[in-house]
Amino acid sequence: MPKESLNSAEVRDMMLAVADKIIEAEPILSEADRQLGDGDHGIGMERGMNAVKEKLTSEEPDDIGKVFMNTGMAMMSSMGGASGAIFGTVFRAGGKAIKGCEAFTAAEAATFFQAACEGVKERGGAKPGDKTMVDSLQPAAEKAAEVTDQPLPAAMAAIADAAEAGKEASKDMIATMGRAKTLGEKSVGKADAGACSVAIIVATMRDFVA
Amino acid sequence: MPKESLNSAEVRDMMLAVADKIIEAEPILSEADRQLGDGDHGIGMERGMNAVKEKLTSEEPDDIGKVFMNTGMAMMSSMGGASGAIFGTVFRAGGKAIKGCEAFTAAEAATFFQAACEGVKERGGAKPGDKTMVDSLQPAAEKAAEVTDQPLPAAMAAIADAAEAGKEASKDMIATMGRAKTLGEKSVGKADAGACSVAIIVATMRDFVA
Amino acid sequence: MSVQKKLINDPLKVADELVEGLIEAYNGEVRMVGTRSVVKNSIPDGKVALLVGGGSGHEPIYHGLVGRNLADGAACGDIFAAPPPNIVFEATEAVNKGNGVLYLYGNYAGDVMNFDIGAEMAEDEDIDVRTVLIADDVCSAPPTEKDKRRGIAGLVPIVKIVGAASQKAPNLDELEKVAKKAVLETRSVGVSMSPGSIPATGKPTFEIEADKIGLGMGIHGEPGVGEIPMSTADELTPQMLDMIIEDFEKDDDVEALKEGDDIVLIVNSLGATTMMELLICLRKAKDYFNSRGINIHDVVVGPLVTCQEMTGISFSVTRVDDVLKKFWNMPCQSLCYTKMTGRYGDLS
Amino acid sequence: MSVQKKLINDPLKVADELVEGLIEAYNGEVRMVGTRSVVKNSIPDGKVALLVGGGSGHEPIYHGLVGRNLADGAACGDIFAAPPPNIVFEATEAVNKGNGVLYLYGNYAGDVMNFDIGAEMAEDEDIDVRTVLIADDVCSAPPTEKDKRRGIAGLVPIVKIVGAASQKAPNLDELEKVAKKAVLETRSVGVSMSPGSIPATGKPTFEIEADKIGLGMGIHGEPGVGEIPMSTADELTPQMLDMIIEDFEKDDDVEALKEGDDIVLIVNSLGATTMMELLICLRKAKDYFNSRGINIHDVVVGPLVTCQEMTGISFSVTRVDDVLKKFWNMPCQSLCYTKMTGRYGDLS
């Protein structure tokens, strides 16, 4: 049954679903990183998501923003690596922006993704086109801003499509940041590992509310 | 044309033939050592035989015993390893025993192989049955003592058969010396690398006089 | 290359377990702090502290550089992953003796972000933190973009020098100056013949054809400037050293390496490359510098900065003037590098 | 395992070239003598000299053990081959300072024969030579036949201790006594997961199934006591240490290792096995000795005695009483092992 809005317990369940999907995708994510980086992205995300599950199931989910922030904190302090800081920032910055909100709707999603994207860009200095997870997160955030008046399931579907398209677009980009940058032209044709994670995260959120 | 006796130039040429055969057999000898030891026997023998060629072609072969002794010195000082000392001793001890002889005949061959075998046993402490080159050299020396009254070609043929049979017999032995000893029962079925070298050396001497 | 048989336990716990072992290797000189930091037991009050760190799996660095006249502590990440901010912060608190903490680590996006967040946490506690990034890999960006370069085996002479300097440094400013100078004067080039594998997946970090080597590859298997045919020690050594010499020449921030200069030379194995190969390459490197009138003041050879069982080699050159030389010549002791006395010490 | 891509030149010249490189690594402290010997530049007149040696290809040993408070010289053979007698003799002449030369090397048939012939040559020149064989590998023969045992990584603590003792040894007799005691108190066990390869042939030195490891294998890939299934660090470590403890128990020539004893522990990589793995095993070894009340006085971890890119690990234990401990605690410096000061030295 489609959900028009989520309460804090549902947001927690959604994040638990995200955690499981990412853990499941570990081999895919590691392989993507092996093509362009050092091959550990899936391992790191799995470690982070296990910490998320432990954190979210050990506390009462009293605030939607805090559920996301706890997700971010759990990732940041367990993962390390570029993605620990980056994905930790996604959920910490995104969650902080909607702290205190009563329900997670398309409007909150828009606030969340835009704050997340700004936070990541500030933290890591990556611009769109640098072949990082920003290339999936930024289109998602932009689309989210356009669909605030839609029901949550439709909005999340549009956002997920944008994230997926961004990830696909990252294939054509030449890496300029992080470990892949010296690949230069050779990096063309392969999707960025972090962008793959963003696409999976957003798709799982879409499926949860659908 | 069969040779009844060899002068010092012929002995030198025989040793040059031996050197070429051993160099040619490098892969076989290394493989035999790889089965039971550290896999370098062929390399060491090749190094030694290259030194022998250099030594023997740089000097006039005035004395038969000295040709053999120079062969031994060249091996001993270039090879190192167990086989440098052992095969160096073969030719040094054998050569010393016939120093000053006028011609290399079956009688000199007998003196040569017996002194060589005694020298090796004293140097390395191996007994027949220990699965070393002694298991090829000792039967060769024993046979040589029996055939002193035969023409050199026939005598060398008999000695070569004995060396070959000794090498074959080494397959059934359990290694108790050197690197192979901890193989124990597992060493059964494989010929000793040094025994393979002895068999090749004696066979080449046989072919040279035949 | 097939999956390696590694002597580990739970593949996801290797970082924790190896740091536990590292503490034992130091046999009383260091202790574990917080989640996964290594800190010296005796840091004098008021000492300007030196903190290093980075991902695990490259042993003996980074945590192996904690020691006498070296770093005071290390923040240890998981395998090939920068330490999270909380670990950086815990290490910072533990090494801080009231006179500030210098962060000195390799320039990787993940490390920079996590150490920066750690520094923000430390500053909230009024701990003075300064950061100098190690960026010695000349193949990872042109001299005009040194801030984009990776840190590889040049970190060994840099941490050695800065660690010595930190013993008597009057304040963070002075130590930062030495560190910046050491970084500026240090340049490295690496090659790799075959990959290491990630303990958790058993998978190699990259693929390469049997007759090729990766020129300029990073210590996580990051691609370098290209693949070239496998060659000999005597061909490859000058080719790599030329790249270092050219980099000193092309970089406006630093003088060219010239006749009469003194250098410290590091010949590093990336893991499975043998000491035999390092020595054969060193022999050629000595010729190379001799013929240019450049004096090898000291040389360190061995597996110092590794990527599991990766094969490959890197050269690092640090030009040492009288100041850097003084710091280089001090004795030091750690898992990664130990030096009893100066080159012409009193013991025969 | 496929043929390794090695950074060498002519495969038949690797031994000569690596020893040339080794001389450069010592940067003025040692020189090449004769065909292929490494000798310290400053050996005091009248010093009882210490000569080590053996085949090349196991770097950083044996020639890497020449150094300050260590060996005075090394006779270097070709890859995996004992040095020929003339090299032994040349090294002997060079280290001899009128008070005799102690030969201290691993117990291999080839080494014994060649060193013996070298000693005969030296005696012809009135140089007093004494030989002590290193035979620490408990898997290579039972305690009743210690004279048949191979020398493996236990040679590192033994040469360290005897090198220190040789600095002040009054005569060859006294040094021989220390050496015999160090040998008696040192026991090792090794395992191997995969072979190294011979540079000249590119071939691995042995074969082993993907899920097996060779227990008790020697440092040239000599078979050990059998093949066992691949296992974990925490299972294998106590299994190996038990063999060492049992050997001390069963040997009538030596007391059992008991509570309160002090030991020096060596955790050695046979080549490509990572420092990460060594540290994980060390962590378990520490537990093991702790629970038995045996005190690890000092520990050395790293690739010290290798066989090219072979994977595997060995543990060596030397029990140190007050005399051996005094020698252990002295500083030393060499390519293979450097120790700045004792455990509680003056530098923080």
Ligand SMILES: Nc1ncnc2c1ncn2[C@@H]1O[C@H](COP(=O)(O)OP(=O)(O)O)[C@@H](O)[C@H]1O
């Ligand atoms: N500065 C950055 N800004 C945004 N994303 C980044 C940045 N650096 C790296 N990333 C993302 O992190 C991913 C790599 O993560 P991971 O493999 O876990 O870390 P590491 O690079 O430390 O091994 C990249 O695919 C990229 O999407």
Ligand SMILES: Nc1ncnc2c1ncn2[C@@H]1O[C@H](COP(=O)(O)OP(=O)(O)O)[C@@H](O)[C@H]1O
């Ligand atoms: N004590 C000994 N007496 C006689 N022959 C020996 C002895 N030790 C070794 N050998 C011979 O040497 C051969 C091995 O030679 P090689 O591989 O060249 O030397 P290493 O054992 O030093 O690698 C063995 O196959 C054996 O025949």
Ligand SMILES: [Mg+2]
């Ligand atoms: Mg990665």
Ligand SMILES: [Mg+2]
């Ligand atoms: Mg051999």
Ligand SMILES: [Mg+2]
């Ligand atoms: Mg990583």
Ligand SMILES: [Mg+2]
């Ligand atoms: Mg050998």
